[in-house]
Amino acid sequence: MKCTQCNMGKYNQKKTPYIFLGETIGVFDALVCNHCGETLFESAASDKIEAEVKNKGLWGLRARTKVSEVGNSIDVRIPKNLVQFLSLKKGQEVIIEPIDKNKLQLIVN
Structure with a gap:
């Protein structure tokens, strides 16, 4: 073919x-x-x-979340299943960078 x-x-x-x-x-x-x-x-x-x-629990990791305000900053909550998949820990440093006007990329160190 x-x-x-x-x-x-x-x-x-x-x-x-x-x-x-x-x-x-x-x-x-x-x-x-x-x-x-x-x-x-x-x-x-x-x-x-x-x-x-x-x-393996990899299906459906996409999630909706809300943007909220914390002091003078904006906060985006990451759902627990994504936190576990990315092995994120409280206080861990990550890099956030824009891809375009509608997308952000989160880089976990």
């Missing part, structure tokens, strides 16, 4: 590692383009990947 991404290569069946949020979830059957590396996981593999991501 011709690659849908580059239209030049062909897909080969391979065992391919799947990484989600920096953690290896496992090795699964996939179709990988021999030209550009485009990877397609088949339905059965996708179901296994989703189940394993949920099992």
